[in-house]
Amino acid sequence: MTHHLNAEMKACIDECLSCYATCLSTATGYCLEMGGEHTQKEHFTLMLACAEICRTSAHFMLIGSPHHTHVCRECAEICSECSDDCERIGDMQECVDACRRCAESCRRMAA
Template sequence: MTHHSDTMQACLDACLHCYRTCLGMASNHCLEVGGRHVEPEHFRLMLACAEACRASAQLMLIGSPVHRHQCGACAEICAACARSCEEVGGMEACVAACRSCAEQCRAMAA
């Protein structure tokens, strides 16, 4: 396995984990808890983060050369989502998944 494929596999794993975590937390935690968890800006950001992660994973899986651009955008969205989830509170799993994905996507986009 080459270094490139190790890097891509790590990014792919981080994207899929973040996708599952954000979508799951939005659907099963935020909607149940309510309050700040369902404020439009926060909730939309969580859904955007999940979708950016899914799209990044898909582009890597199909071998599209534009995956680096998507990963760059995904890193920004994940970083913003991590900040938002941290501010809302009680979302440590999401914060951790977003930070990890942002880091892996930054490396992939470089």
């Protein structure tokens, strides 16, 4: 059985994969270099969780799992929390923007 991805789902997969890469590289590169508030456990764990849920959401959509709606709903919530926390700490606008785009796209997939 072959499933076909519509344009909105393809866009969401792209946003999820972009956010995954951005959060992971920001956390393991920039945040580790900066230290301080950037590496506090709560923030650092949130960034890694965000990266992982984004990767997982893309995976669920790519394999055509009907459960992608549940995963996308959680992804939107975690991305929103991550964007707010990155904005609060500051100097991570690329991560803030990627998380917000992904959250919005995942909200549409979860609807």
